[in-house]
Amino acid sequence: MTDHADGRARPILVGGTGRSGSTIVGHLLDHHPALTLSRPMEVRFIAGNDGLADALAAGTKDPGSDLAEASARLAVDRLLHRWFERAENVGLHQSMSRHDLEKLTDEYLASFAADPLTATRRLTYEIMDRIADRLHAPRLVDTTPANARKADRVESIYPQSTVVVVTRDGRDVAASFASQDFGPGNPFEALSQWEQRMLRTHKAVARCRPGRVLTIQLIDLVVRDRPGVLESLCSFVGVDVDAGMVAWFDANVTAAGMHPGRWRSDFDEDTCRRIDRQYAEACERLVAAGVTIPD
Numbered sequence: 001m002t003d004h005a006d007g008r009a010r011p012i013l014v015g016g017t018g019r020s021g022s023t024i025v026g027h028l029l030d031h032h033p034a035l036t037l038s039r040p041m042e043v044r045f046i047a048g049n050d051g052l053a054d055a056l057a058a059g060t061k062d063p064g065s066d067l068a069e070a071s072a073r074l075a076v077d078r079l080l081h082r083w084f085e086r087a088e089n090v091g092l093h094q095s096m097s098r099h100d101l102e103k104l105t106d107e108y109l110a111s112f113a114a115d116p117l118t119a120t121r122r123l124t125y126e127i128m129d130r131i132a133d134r135l136h137a138p139r140l141v142d143t144t145p146a147n148a149r150k151a152d153r154v155e156s157i158y159p160q161s162t163v164v165v166v167t168r169d170g171r172d173v174a175a176s177f178a179s180q181d182f183g184p185g186n187p188f189e190a191l192s193q194w195e196q197r198m199l200r201t202h203k204a205v206a207r208c209r210p211g212r213v214l215t216i217q218l219i220d221l222v223v224r225d226r227p228g229v230l231e232s233l234c235s236f237v238g239v240d241v242d243a244g245m246v247a248w249f250d251a252n253v254t255a256a257g258m259h260p261g262r263w264r265s266d267f268d269e270d271t272c273r274r275i276d277r278q279y280a281e282a283c284e285r286l287v288a289a290g291v292t293i294p295d
Contacts, residue, residue, distance in 0.1 A: 007034075008125075008132055010160045012237050014099035015147030017197040018183060019176035020168040023217035024232070024253055026143035031248040034239050036130075036137030040090045044152060045083045045127070047146040049072050052120050053153035059116030060156070072112045076105045095130040117156060124157050144250040149200035152207035157237070162237055163208070165201060167294040168195040171279050175263040187267065187275055196284040202291045217294050222258045 012029060016022040023041070030037035045051050050071070058071035084101060085091040091286035092101065108123040132140055147154065148165045155161065174190035177183040205213045214236040221229040230249065234241045264272055283293050 002150050008129065008137075009140060010162065010238075011158055012129070012139070012162050012164065012181060013047070013147035013151070013154060014141060014143045014164045014166065015145050015149070015151070015156075015201075016166040016168070017148070017170075017173055017194050017201070018145045019180075019257075020145075021166040021175045021221070022145055022147075022164075023162055024218070025166055025216075025221070026141055028230075028245060028249055028253070029141045029233075029237070031236070031245040032239055034246070035097045035141050035237070036132070036135050038131050038137075038140045038142045039135060040086065040092070041142070042144040043083070043092070043128070043131070043142050044144050044146075045075075045079045045092070045125055046142075047150040048078070048083070048155065049146065050078055051146075052079075052283050053150050053157060054123055055112075056116055057121045057153050059112060059120075059241070063116065064113045068116065069113060072109060072116070074220040076109060079105060092127060092131070095134045096127070100130075100251060101127070110118055122155055149197055149204050151201070151204040153204070153236045155208055155212065161212070163205075163213045164233065165213060165217055166221075167198070167215060167292075169260075169263075169294050170198070170282065171275055172260065172265045173265040174275065175266045178266065184219075186269055186276060187190070187271070191275065191282060195286060198286055198291055198293075199289060202286075202289065215292070218258065219260055219295065222253055223255045223260065227295065229295065 012035065014022045014025050014029070026037050026041055037103075044135065047053050052075050055071040055075040059068040062068050080098070080101065083092060084098065085093040094209045104123055104126050108119050111119040128140060131137075147163060151163045151165070170191055173194050174187035177185045177190040184193050205215070214233065216229055226249070230246070231241055263275055267275065285291060
């Protein structure tokens with residue numbers, strides 16, 4: 001296994017509620033010469049639902065239990081049959097063979113009950129090292145949205161990792177999901193999901209070590225304070241602002257492309273009123289729980 005006393009031990013994990021801007025931040029960081037966006041840019045197998053981080057949580061809570069073993073086997077099943085090859089050019093298959101992955105997962109399952117943390121780290125590092133080797137990457141950036149709401153669980157696997165949480169007005173998140181062919185089927189379901197994920201992210205971040213997580217608002221990055229937020233982002237991950245990064249940012253990320261307030265124009269007047277009412281109620285509950293709401 002690769003020695004992780006280097007940049008690979010410090011991946012940058014970008015996440016959010018989905019449709020909140022994590023992809024923009026990932027591509028922005030990818031244009032820094034010291035950082036490389038993983039391929040696939042969302043590896044998913046670590047923080048995704050029923051991934052390795054969830055299995056590790058079960059194994060840590062109740063070592064050797066039937067539930068822990070079932071969680072580990074479910075994570076392997078999803079790794080092999082859901083995340084290994086998601087499309088012709090999207091998946092872990094670009095960096096390793098199925099035979100090699102099966103060998104690694106067999107080793108993981110054989111050692112998980114006795115030492116779930118070591119087993120999880122070994123499997124994770126081996127897979128991420130294969131990706132980094134193929135990309136010649138000294139330090140990887142991953143944009144799996146669940147990195148935000150699983151920030152605490154992934155910390156056990158990558159203690160030196162940093163997490164960037166990107167937030168966005170929930171009404172615009174809902175409108176963005178409604179325009180896609182994946183995710184919640186309507187804006188009201190999307191708003192409910194946004195509320196749940198904002199709360200889960202808040203709780204996960206509170207359990208992380210101080211200074212590990214940076215939260216930025218998409219509208220600040222794109223519209224209100226582009227140079228200031230970019231400087232804060234680079235400082236947080238430990239790099240200087242790079243001219244090539246700025247050039248890409250200026251050429252490809254615009255206020256118009258972000259569609260701030262798009263929910264007002266995407267739906268009829270009655271639907272907008274219902275969305276606004278549901279959003280206000282959700283914000284009231286979140287604020288009562290201590291969550292900071294995007295402006």
